Amino acid sequence: MNNSKTIVIITKDNTLADIINRTLSDTYSVSFFQNIQSSFDFIYNSMANLLILDINPDDTLTNNLLKGMKSDPIFCQLPVLAVVDENSAPPEWQHLPIEDYIWKSTLEKEILIKANLCILRSERVVDINPLTRLPGNVTIIKQIQQRLDNNEVFALAYTDVDHFKPFNDKYGFSRGDEILKMLGRLILNNVKEAQPHSSFVGHIGGDDFVFIMDVNLIEDTAKTIISYFDKIVPTFYDAEDKIKGYIESTDREGNKKAFPIVTLSIGIAHNKYRKFSHYGEMAEVASEMKKYAKTFKESSYTIDLRKTTDEST
Amino acid sequence: MDAVTLREEIERIDTLPTIPSILQKLLKVIGNPKVPLSEISDCILGDPALTSRVLKMVNSPIYGFPGRISSVTQALILLGLNVVRGMLLGVSVFEAMEKAMVGLWKHSLGCAVTARIIAKKKNLREPEEISVAALLHDIGKVVLSLKFPKEYKKARADTEQQGLFIFEAEKNHFNITHADAGAWIAQRWNFPKNLIETIKYHHKPHLSKYFPVEAATVHLSDILVRAIGFGFAGDNFVPPINPSAWEILKMNNSTIKEILKEMEESLEEAEDILVIPNE
Numbered sequence: 208m209n210n211s212k213t214i215v216i217i218t219k220d221n222t223l224a225d226i227i228n229r230t231l232s233d234t235y236s237v238s239f240f241q242n243i244q245s246s247f248d249f250i251y252n253s254m255a256n257l258l259i260l261d262i263n264p265d266d267t268l269t270n271n272l273l274k275g276m277k278s279d280p281i282f283c284q285l286p287v288l289a290v291v292d293e294n295s296a297p298p299e300w301q302h303l304p305i306e307d308y309i310w311k312s313t314l315e316k317e318i319l320i321k322a323n324l325c326i327l328r329s330e331r332v333v334d335i336n337p338l339t340r341l342p343g344n345v346t347i348i349k350q351i352q353q354r355l356d357n358n359e360v361f362a363l364a365y366t367d368v369d370h371f372k373p374f375n376d377k378y379g380f381s382r383g384d385e386i387l388k389m390l391g392r393l394i395l396n397n398v399k400e401a402q403p404h405s406s407f408v409g410h411i412g413g414d415d416f417v418f419i420m421d422v423n424l425i426e427d428t429a430k431t432i433i434s435y436f437d438k439i440v441p442t443f444y445d446a447e448d449k450i451k452g453y454i455e456s457t458d459r460e461g462n463k464k465a466f467p468i469v470t471l472s473i474g475i476a477h478n479k480y481r482k483f484s485h486y487g488e489m490a491e492v493a494s495e496m497k498k499y500a501k502t503f504k505e506s507s508y509t510i511d512l513r514k515t516t517d518e519s520t
Numbered sequence: 521m522d523a524v525t526l527r528e529e530i531e532r533i534d535t536l537p538t539i540p541s542i543l544q545k546l547l548k549v550i551g552n553p554k555v556p557l558s559e560i561s562d563c564i565l566g567d568p569a570l571t572s573r574v575l576k577m578v579n580s581p582i583y584g585f586p587g588r589i590s591s592v593t594q595a596l597i598l599l600g601l602n603v604v605r606g607m608l609l610g611v612s613v614f615e616a617m618e619k620a621m622v623g624l625w626k627h628s629l630g631c632a633v634t635a636r637i638i639a640k641k642k643n644l645r646e647p648e649e650i651s652v653a654a655l656l657h658d659i660g661k662v663v664l665s666l667k668f669p670k671e672y673k674k675a676r677a678d679t680e681q682q683g684l685f686i687f688e689a690e691k692n693h694f695n696i697t698h699a700d701a702g703a704w705i706a707q708r709w710n711f712p713k714n715l716i717e718t719i720k721y722h723h724k725p726h727l728s729k730y731f732p733v734e735a736a737t738v739h740l741s742d743i744l745v746r747a748i749g750f751g752f753a754g755d756n757f758v759p760p761i762n763p764s765a766w767e768i769l770k771m772n773n774s775t776i777k778e779i780l781k782e783m784e785e786s787l788e789e790a791e792d793i794l795v796i797p798n799e
Binding site: 244245246247248251252253254272275276278279281338339384385386388389392393395396397399400435438439442443446450 | 534535573576577580582583584585588589590594597598599600601602603605606607609610611645712730
């Protein structure tokens with residue numbers, strides 16, 4: 208077992224803490240906290256591998272805070288193991304983002320095995336983009352198709368970073384990845400802030416992201432994302448390039464050329480005026496809109512306004 | 521204690537305690553979903569401890585772009601309010617801090633306001649980032665006094681008894697100054713280079729290799745705020761302005777006069793942040 212793995216334990220019970228410390232500290236690095244509030248600073252700054260929570264079904268504050276934490280894709284991967292007292296009524300699992308439980312009475316005997324298994328299970332690959340931890344293709348397709356099947360009216364946006372290749376050529380892939388991680392956060396936070404429920408953000412791969420929102424909210428959100436992107440992205444350039452406002456790199460033919468600071472293009476499709484039955488049709492319109500947005504020099508979004516399914520524009 | 525051990529000790533600090541009044545205010549603001557982001561970031565920018573906490577978080581390797589973000593507004597956008605709310609709940613409040621250090625908080629806030637005025641006057645890029653650097657420039661004093669309370673008290677007593685500047689007294693006791701300590705912790709927390717360098721060279725801006733203009737701006741703010749007598753920075757004297765700062769910023773007496781005038785108005789507003797809401 209790898210020593211660098213970290214387990215966060217939240218309990219007010221000293222006896223419990225002693226047992227856990229005794230059984231786990233040889234294998235894992237363990238950090239104890241009295242309550243979930245005080246653990247956030249640790250969790251948000253250093254990725255933990257498992258959270259062991261001494262659970263009290265009546266403690267709604269803790270349960271709400273736990274939900275809040277798990278709604279962030281970076282932290283929803285963090286498995287939570289609940290310690291449950293068999294003398295009280297079991298918690299209502301459907302309202303708690305918890306992966307597994309252990310009885311208090313069997314703690315000493317089983318906690319190490321449970322902890323090992325919880326961590327291993329969380330590491331198995333699911334449909335998550337490893338870079339941004341946003342849901343990947345399978346989930347994206349499912350999200351679009353489900354809405355179409357339910358006859359929901361919604362808008363679908365595709366994004367693309369322009370002049371991204373020369374950026375990668377000049378600064379290397381790891382800095383390009385930094386931009387993608389930033390963009391993922393930016394889209395996620397703005398979409399969820401504008402529409403906390405039934406919105407969706409996914410990462411197809413590379414510089415292609417997808418988000419789904421209500422038709423009346425998506426344009427403002429796209430605008431906000433674009434304006435923040437333009438403000439933040441220069442910090443990913445070296446100081447002298449930032450001042451110059453362009454970088455020198457080679458184009459596809461191998462010629463030295465000046466490339467502007469990267470911009471963001473967003474294409475939006477929706478089914479308010481026209482009908483789609485298959486996710487592929489809708490994705491195609493969104494990507495067509497994205498290509499149109501790319502023809503503008505600055506960061507921009509374009510939304511499909513065509514009324515019928517025929518191809519007249 | 522040798523420099524290596526000293527540095528290790530300082531780097532072990534995880535977070536700085538904040539003063540209660542600002543936290544109270546902030547929890548009120550962030551609890552209201554209608555409050556715009558700019559108001560939340562203004563509130564955070566009123567406190568060096570909270571500002572450094574937010575920057576430490578957004579620059580942590582977890583999010584995947586360490587050393588990039590030195591603006592609080594951008595940090596809030598990238599972390600998301602959910603994370604920020606969670607963070608605020610765990611903030612430790614240090615009542616004693618208010619007594620021992622409230623003058624320093626006020627001094628830092630004054631510098632942030634002044635640096636923004638200078639940055640705008642001189643048409644510098646990113647005035648918010650320079651203002652953040654000014655807010656955090658004395659973070660080393662907090663770090664030293666938290667980690668070595670007895671020793672730091674002695675250093676502060678020396679400033680009065682021997683008529684020393686605080687950085688001279690620090691040098692005598694620790695062999696380093698708060699500028700070094702601040703830069704160490706900023707580096708440990710993956711702060712962007714502009715912040716680290718500005719903190720490190722806020723007494724000697726000409727030594728800054730990449731950000732002399734920023735360092736000179738913070739240096740000048742530091743001296744002007746002391747001269748006006750806004751807050752307390754650890755000693756009772758106003759050190760001279762480093763001549764290099766004049767050159768780097770191309771300042772003359774009439775610009776300084778204009779800056780001082782603007783400071784008067786803005787500092788009055790800034791003082792409101794330090795007042796406890798229900799008092």
